[in-house]
Amino acid sequence: MGIGTDQLAGGGPAPGAEPPGAAPGRPRRNRALRLPRSGKILTGLGMLAFFILWAIIGPFVRPYSPDATFANAPVPLPPSGAHWLGTTQVQQDVFSQLLVGGGRMIGVALIGGVIATAASVVIGVTAGYLGGLADDLLSMLANVFLVMPALPLLIIMVGFLGQSTSGNLFVIALVIAVTGWAWGARVLRAQTLSLRNRDYVDSARIIGERRWRIIASEILPNLTPIVATSFLFTVLYAVGTYAALAFLGLVNPNWSWGGMLFYAQLSNAELTGYWWWFIPPGLAIALLGTSLVLLNFGIDEFINPRLRTAGLTRKSGRRRLRPEFALTPVIRPEVRTGIGTGIATGLATEGGRR
Amino acid sequence: MRAIARRLGFYLVTAVVAISLDFLIPRLIPGNPVDAILSKAQGQQFSPATIAAMDEQFGVNTKASLWAQYTHFWNDVLHFNFGISVSNGFEPVSSVIRAAAPWTLGLVGVATLISFVFGTVIGALVAWRRGSWLDNLLPVVTFFQAAPYFFLAFLAVDLFAIKLGWFPAEGAHQNLDFPAVSWTYISDVLDHAVLPALTIVVASAAGWIVGMRNVMLTTMDEDYVLIAAAKGLPRRRVIWYAARNAILPSVSSFALAIGFIVSGALLTEIVFSYPGLGLLLVNAVADNDYALLQGIFLLITFAVLLANLIADFVYVFLDPRIRQEA
Numbered sequence: 001m002g003i004g005t006d007q008l009a010g011g012g013p014a015p016g017a018e019p020p021g022a023a024p025g026r027p028r029r030n031r032a033l034r035l036p037r038s039g040k041i042l043t044g045l046g047m048l049a050f051f052i053l054w055a056i057i058g059p060f061v062r063p064y065s066p067d068a069t070f071a072n073a074p075v076p077l078p079p080s081g082a083h084w085l086g087t088t089q090v091q092q093d094v095f096s097q098l099l100v101g102g103g104r105m106i107g108v109a110l111i112g113g114v115i116a117t118a119a120s121v122v123i124g125v126t127a128g129y130l131g132g133l134a135d136d137l138l139s140m141l142a143n144v145f146l147v148m149p150a151l152p153l154l155i156i157m158v159g160f161l162g163q164s165t166s167g168n169l170f171v172i173a174l175v176i177a178v179t180g181w182a183w184g185a186r187v188l189r190a191q192t193l194s195l196r197n198r199d200y201v202d203s204a205r206i207i208g209e210r211r212w213r214i215i216a217s218e219i220l221p222n223l224t225p226i227v228a229t230s231f232l233f234t235v236l237y238a239v240g241t242y243a244a245l246a247f248l249g250l251v252n253p254n255w256s257w258g259g260m261l262f263y264a265q266l267s268n269a270e271l272t273g274y275w276w277w278f279i280p281p282g283l284a285i286a287l288l289g290t291s292l293v294l295l296n297f298g299i300d301e302f303i304n305p306r307l308r309t310a311g312l313t314r315k316s317g318r319r320r321l322r323p324e325f326a327l328t329p330v331i332r333p334e335v336r337t338g339i340g341t342g343i344a345t346g347l348a349t350e351g352g353r354r
Numbered sequence: 355m356r357a358i359a360r361r362l363g364f365y366l367v368t369a370v371v372a373i374s375l376d377f378l379i380p381r382l383i384p385g386n387p388v389d390a391i392l393s394k395a396q397g398q399q400f401s402p403a404t405i406a407a408m409d410e411q412f413g414v415n416t417k418a419s420l421w422a423q424y425t426h427f428w429n430d431v432l433h434f435n436f437g438i439s440v441s442n443g444f445e446p447v448s449s450v451i452r453a454a455a456p457w458t459l460g461l462v463g464v465a466t467l468i469s470f471v472f473g474t475v476i477g478a479l480v481a482w483r484r485g486s487w488l489d490n491l492l493p494v495v496t497f498f499q500a501a502p503y504f505f506l507a508f509l510a511v512d513l514f515a516i517k518l519g520w521f522p523a524e525g526a527h528q529n530l531d532f533p534a535v536s537w538t539y540i541s542d543v544l545d546h547a548v549l550p551a552l553t554i555v556v557a558s559a560a561g562w563i564v565g566m567r568n569v570m571l572t573t574m575d576e577d578y579v580l581i582a583a584a585k586g587l588p589r590r591r592v593i594w595y596a597a598r599n600a601i602l603p604s605v606s607s608f609a610l611a612i613g614f615i616v617s618g619a620l621l622t623e624i625v626f627s628y629p630g631l632g633l634l635l636v637n638a639v640a641d642n643d644y645a646l647l648q649g650i651f652l653l654i655t656f657a658v659l660l661a662n663l664i665a666d667f668v669y670v671f672l673d674p675r676i677r678q679e680a
Contacts, residue, residue, distance in 0.1 A: 147613070151613075270512050
């Protein structure tokens with residue numbers, strides 16, 4: 001990940017440009033709520049809602065206590081009526097552990113995402129708006145943190161913190177945020193830089209608006225999609241990192257999804273074919289991540305309509321579309337219902353550099 | 355060459371920051387690391403000299419000023435003296451790392467290269483054939499982009515090593531001794547490397563595919579591509595012109611990606627019990643072997659910086675505009 005952000009940094013959304021999701025006929029909604037209703041966004045939101053629900057009600061609907069031991073068998077038992085997802089090496093119920101683990105994962109991911117995004121907005125916008133020496137220093141800091149490999153750094157931090165402190169979800173989220181803020185800061189800085197000299201910002205400056213007011217009411221609203229993608233990106237990063245740290249046995253591994261994989265690996269579950277032990281937690285992490293990536297793609301397409309795929313293959317039906325040079329089809333759902341051709345094709349100059 | 359010089363300066367700063375963090379983290383974080391090591395390693399005999407050396411390394415029970423400790427730390431780092439590894443029979447950290455590093459460098463280096471080439475080509479194709487069946491790859495790619503490397507490693511072991519029995523599930527080679535370099539030995543090593551490398555390639559190619567596709571879509575709208583097509587150049591040549599320019603952001607975002615890939619690869623090694631730095635790392639974590647953790651952090655950071663520097667050279671080679679600047 002982190003690839004393909006150059007469009008964000010370079011092209012960026014044109015402020016005030018009509019977002020393609022806004023239907024001309026419908027009553028105008030609140031600006032913040034005008035989310036594009038693409039398949040990716042809807043699927044991503046649906047999956048994410050499912051996982052959040054899981055995190056909230058999981059601990060209450062679990063059939064057993066996650067650390068209670070059951071049958072007296074020497075090996076993990078495959079799924080059965082009593083244990084829907086089988087048992088672990090020490091005969092604990094996998095399904096209960098899975099249900100309980102969701103809360104920790106979502107909690108750490110959201111808290112870490114909020115902290116890191118807040119830091120990246122403050123640092124990125126400050127650097128981009130102030131410019132000069134402040135910009136040089138802050139950009140340098142962000143780039144250093146981007147280049148340094150995060151996992152080994154996290155391992156030393158968490159390692160020195162010790163088992164007792166690192167069981168605290170806030171501490172883990174904070175440590176993850178320390179290594180996760182830089183990407184968002186860089187993208188936000190680039191976009192702030194391009195917004196800073198737009199006419200409407202200049203006029204606000206000439207009128208004599210205060211600096212913080214210009215940032216809060218002229219710059220920040222136009223950064224919303226980028227703040228959203230960088231939030232989703234950091235949440236995704238926190239999901240992967242928390243899972244990795246738990247998989248290493250570094251953070252209190254009990255009943256988190258990464259921790260389940262840690263124990264499965266300790267008992268060589270993958271060598272002995274106890275798939276019911278390692279597939280459910282791994283799949284849960286992967287699907288939670290997929291929901292976030294889908295949302296991120298959706299917002300990317302909102303920012304840059306040329307990235308869209310939906311409708312090109314299936315919905316255009318018999319009229320198969322062959323994109324030619326310099327003709328990137330831009331799909332506009334409203335146009336489809338209105339005119340019936342399905343696809344509005346624009347020349348480079350028209351669809352591209354708005 | 356000014357571009358390269360500037361990047362070189364930046365990497366030097368990053369290296370200094372990394373070394374400073376390595377120095378500061380044990381001293382900033384509350385708790386006594388030496389006590390933690392001693393409590394974990396019960397039954398092992400620690401000589402007073404060993405304990406004194408560890409006290410000095412982590413800055414506990416010392417009267418020296420922070421600055422004196424810092425300069426001392428630098429002196430150690432420059433002499434490749436990273437202390438002793440508690441979990442490996444008090445061997446120096448540098449020799450423990452030296453034994454493990456080649457495995458990781460070989461595996462991760464080759465896998466990253468394959469994944470970059472493969473992912474970029476697929477990404478360009480997906481962008482070019484936009485609207486064809488290739489678009490159906492994207493949801494699959496999304497899943498692989500989100501799945502943790504180590505989970506994919508679990509699946510690979512379960513499916514290809516255990517159920518199908520195509521590849522060995524564990525280790526880097528069969529014999530523990532280092533035999534003469536022969537064809538059987540080499541083929542054995544390759545045989546053991548296929549599954550871990552495949553895992554890393556599958557997991558990391560997703561990022562390159564999406565990145566290349568997105569940039570390629572933008573590049574195909576450029577005027578020079580239109581002109582190339584209008585001149586009647588063969589389709590292949592036109593794709594080549596577009597792809598050559600679209601690859602630049604992929605090369606420059608190498609810096610972001612390589613850190614992720616290395617982190618994922620370390621976790622992959624653990625699943626495969628591959629005797630590289632990842633396995634070393636997890637054992638060091640289990641035994642509170644802080645000196646080894648610090649040494650590995652520095653080595654990986656330097657390796658990543660070096661990979662970035664190479665990517666920068668490639669970028670200058672690929673993009674004449676950067677050369678013009680100088």
